[in-house]
Every structure is written in structure tokens, then in C-alpha cells.
Amino acid sequence: MNRKFAAAAAVSIAATLSLAACSGGVSTAPSATSDNKPVTISVSGWSLTTTPEFQVLADGFHKQHPNVTVQVKDYDAANYATLLTADLAAGTAPDVVAIKQVTDMVTFASGGQLVDVSDVKLSDGIKGASSYKLDGKQYAIPYRLDGNVLFYNKDLFKAAGVPDPDGTWTWDDYTAAAEKLKTGLKSAGSSALPAYLHTWNSQVQSFATAQTPKADMLSGNYAYMKPYYEQALKMQDEGLQLPFATASANKTTYQAEFGKQQAAMELMGSWYVATLLAQQKSGDADKFQWGMAPVPQRTSATAGTDKKPVTFGDPTGFAINVKTDGAKLTAAKEFLSYVESEKAAESLAQIGISPALVTDAVTKTFFGQQGIPTDSLSKFAWGSQKIAPQNPPSPKTPIASTALTAMHSAIMTGSTSLDKAISDAGAQFKNQAG
């Protein structure tokens, strides 16, 4: 009897244990962590000393999955795509590859170098994922997304007696405010210009593409950019911003122009927040009050804090090297699903990075940074604008970019008429894209 009981007890305990083991396996399956075997995956990154996000993500993931070690491999930022291309072609690239530019994803994916990661579940509200879709398949998972915002210097606005942006600006309002700033700043004895437009072609073109309905960068028809260029040239001609020719000859930096109070307004990606905070702390930038506002809109239909102002930006993400398999592949997919989670987003927000997933908690963390403006318009501009993709995921995008870069300098230096430059760029694109 006693022995029978003992046997029954043993059996039932064994059964329970094995069931528990089973259920444990099910809950994390198909996980590399289920059998707790140590796995090491390598992840590519760039400029690790100045770009802490890779290590932050690696550490955060390791905390959640103690048996997976993530090794971050450092690449030179300026030659990242070239170096990674060489490593992928040679079969020596890391298991997880960071995607710096959307067009790199296209090159790698169409070259058969990336794993289809459509099975990695995306969080609700994640932005920028569509930029990594090619032929209906998801090839990378975004973890950060920097939309452009309007940075403005509150002190200079006050000195000029011009009211701060209220979030309802169209491009005409923006120009009108710049005109008021010009007279206001002059009478206040300031040598600052109302605005600074950086020399990148995206500064005009990507706003046009994002805000114009049915605009397509790959159509070869760039007439839709005309009103945006007319506005930019008007600002330049009226002396409201540094001429393109001077900016590109002097290689002015957007950090110095805004940070050293040379300009009261600057359109820039939200990555600049972290830089500006750091430079104000270190003394590389002046100490002044600043804020963020939504970017000016084409029409009032999208302008206002009760609406969805449209800006542009491209995500940064991670993809998986096609040579990764077995437990490493499982761990790599888990890493991808970690980087877009709210937990990862919060850890990124903490170091001043704009994550692809913005929730209330993430916003709170981001605006908890020391020295950051905490007004509601800044929060709205940072977290609630609609961020349209800057570069469509297509092999033709780099061809269009080449033509559009040439078009931008031709127009902004005033050396070619608007219509001719637009038709030249269209012809160049059609010629090269075949």
C-alpha cells in the first residue's frame, strides 16, 4: 500500500514535471532560450563610441534572454553600406545587420542576402515598418524613426517680438513669420537670420513628396516640387535664410547654425534633439530656450494640433543575414522582436533616441531628459506627426536620388531655371532607370 502510494506519487510528480516542462517549452517556443543553451549572435553597428543605441539594445535583450549573448561589431559609419556589402558578399557579415538606409535594405534583400522576417510580430502603432517591405515581404524591423520637426529658438522669438509657432503653420505662415522675425531681430540688434535651410535636397524635396497627394519620387515627374522650391527660393531671395551657395561653399553645419543662434528656426530630424542637448551641456552650443513645432504644411487641412501634420523620415532597423540558421536564427528573430518592443523603445528614449514605437510611456521617458523642452507642442511635434517615408523601398530610389541631388543644387544656386532643372532631373531619372 505504502509502496503503491509512493509509486503513484512518483508517477504523478513526474507527469506534472514533464507537463510543466512542456508548457514551459510551449510558452517560449520556438525559442532558442527554451533549452537554455547559450547562443551568441553578432549584430552590426557603427561608431559605437558615439552611437550607444546598439549596446543599449544588446544589453536590454541580454537581460530578457540571459542565455543569448549579443556581440556588436563596429563599422565605420561613413562607409557602412560599402563595408557591409563587402562582408555580406564574402559571407562574413554578422547574423543581424543594422540597416542604416532604406536603400541598403533594398540592395541586400534583392541580392538575396536577407531573411524574410514577416513572421516577426510587430507592436501596434509601430511606425516605419512599411519602408522595409519589398514585394510584399518584410525584410527588416524598425527600431528608430526620426521625423523632421521645426526647431525654434524661443529666446530669439521673444527678442523679435514674434509669437511662437502654434502648430497650425502652413508654408506661407512659416515665410510670413520669417519676415516678421527679420525685422524684429534687426530692431532687437540681433544678427541672427530668421531661418536656416540645410543644403540637403531632402530639405525641400522630401517635404514636397510627403505632403503632396499622389506625389511619387519614382515617377520622374517632379513638377509637384515646384511650389516648395518657389517658397525656398523666396526665403533665400528675401534674405530670410542663408543662401544655399554660401551654405554649401562654407560647409555650414546645421548644429552650429541653430546651436550658436545664427538662425531662429531650423527644420531638422528629431535626431538633432540628443545632439542639441549634449552640445548645450558641453558648451558647444549656446544655452537658450528652444522648442519643437510640427513642420509647416502644404494646406491648412493637415495643419493643427487637432490634425495629423505630415512630415517625413526614414526608419533605422535590423535585418537578418541569410546565412544565419538554427538556434542563431531563432535568437536573431527574438532580437528583432525585442528591438521594436515598448521596453526597447523606452530604453532608447532614455538616451535621447526617437524610437519607431511611440507610446505615452515612451514620450514620458523621452521628455524626462534633462534640458529638453516640455511644452505640449514639442511633445506633439515629436510624437504625433504623420511620418511619411522619405525613400521608397525600390532599386530605383538611388537613381532618383542622384538626379534629385543634381536638381537641388542647380535650382538652389540659381544657376538653372526651375522648369529646366525639373525637366532635366526627370529626363536623367528616366534615362538611367530604363
Next chain:
Amino acid sequence: MTAIATDVDTSPTPPLPRRRSRLRRRNSLIGWSFILPNFLGFALLTLIPVVTLFYLGFTNWNIFGTANWTGLANFQRLLGDTTFHTAVLNTFYYAVLHIPLTFVVSLGLALLLNTKLRGVAFFRTAAFFPYITSIVAIAVVWNLLFSPQYGPINQLLHFVGIANPPTWLQSTTWALPATVIVSTWRDMGYYMVLFLAGLQTVPRELHEAARVDGASVWQRFWNVTMPCLRPTTFFVTVMLTINSFKVFDLILVMTNGGPGNATLVLSQFIYQTAFVQNQFGYASAASIVLFLICIVVTIIQFLINKRRSA
């Protein structure tokens, strides 16, 4: 060594031709071993890539995957590609300005600094300085000098009464001439050194004889110096021509091809197509065209030189 020794020891009258061929083999082995380190590097980093490029020019390779043979498709595409045409025209425009200008300036400098001036070594060094300066530093500084609003060049032009000076690198008309000015300034020191070396070989007696015969400075230059310099001038022209056709770094950092495509040159077109747009096959085809241009021009120069020396 020992093989030869035993050979000599065992046969009192060794067959002479065999011994000679051995010696020759040994010599050529030694020769090869001297060349090998350099040749290996050259083969690995230059020869094999160049030969591969000739193959790739006939394919649609885009770095990953296989290179499919497409025959002359890339070259047909080049024929219809207006951007490529712009690049070719700009390259020729650059070469036509750059070659004679650099030639004249560096020869002038060499003649000037071949005299027994005080501090001639200083001036020679000064003239050579731009050549050893980093190209990026050159580009940044000259960009500032050429700056349309605040640049010293335009301020000087304003000062001497030119109301509307060109906007240099920011103008489609002036950007290319401006880059020619900078590259001439950069290259003149190097070619000056070549000319100086050439000038040392001009026999002094010829000059003296010409002077005794009453030849003017100008006559002595044309009839004594220039003919004696012919090997140098030939070398300089060939080098200048090839360097002009493959100009790349300076333009990339100074203007990046802009404004518009005003300074887009062939090598930059190749770079863009390959490393920005990932069309390596197409870029290779353009490289082949650049190679052909260089080789045809060089052959013409060789022929002219041959006819002159005949």
C-alpha cells in the same frame, strides 16, 4: 649553389650550353623573386580586378548574385544616356583646360626656379607644397576662397571694380573652370619637379654656343631648351592627360558633380553608378569607355612623339 659545385666537381669538362641555361634560370629566378612581392600586390589588387572589370562590363552584375551576360546592352545604354554624355563632355572640357594650363604654368615655374636665385630651394618647396597637401583640406579651403558672398576672391574682384563676379563653384558656368584652377594650383609643383629634372639635362654648352651666335632668350628657349626637353615634355603630357581624364577625388569633395551636373566627370559617373546605384555592370562598361579614351589619346601622343623625334 651546391648543385653547381657538384656539377663542376664531377664533370671536368661540363657541357657549356647546359651550364649556361642553368645560370640563366638561376638569374631569372632571382629576378622573379625580386619582382614577386610587388607583382603579387599588383596582380591581386590591380590586374585581376581590371581583367574582371572587362568581363563585368558585358554583364548586369549588381554585386550580389550572378553576373548575367548581356552582351553589348550596357554600351547601347551608354549611347543613349544623356547623363553619361554630360560626364564625357565635362571630362573633355576639364582636360582641354587643365592640360595646357598646368603644362605652361609648371614649365614656367621650372624655368624660373632653374636660375640661380637667392632662396630658390624655398620657392621650389613652396611650389611643391600643394601637391602634398590633403585633397580634402584643399577642397574645403578653396571652397571658402571661392565663396560667392564672403570669399576673399570675390571680395578682391569687387575691390578692383568687378561688380558682378562669378559665383564660381555655385554656378553651372564657372564651377568647372574653378576646379581647373584648383587642380592646376595643386599639380603644378609635381610637374615643375619633373621639368626641373629635365632642365638639368640641357647641355650648358648649347646655350653658350647659341648665345655666342647672338640668339635671343626667346630663340634659345625654342631652339635649345624645348628640343632638349622633349622626353620630359612627352612624359609630362602623357601623365597630365591620363590624370585629367581620370580626375575624381578633387571634384568629388569640392563640388560632388554640382551644381546640377555641371562638374560631373566620367570617374564620378562611374562611382555613382557603381557605389550609389549598385549597377556594377553598367559602371564597368563606363570604365571600359574611360579606359579606351585614355589609351587612344595616349597612342596618338606616342605617334606624334615618334614622328617628331624621327
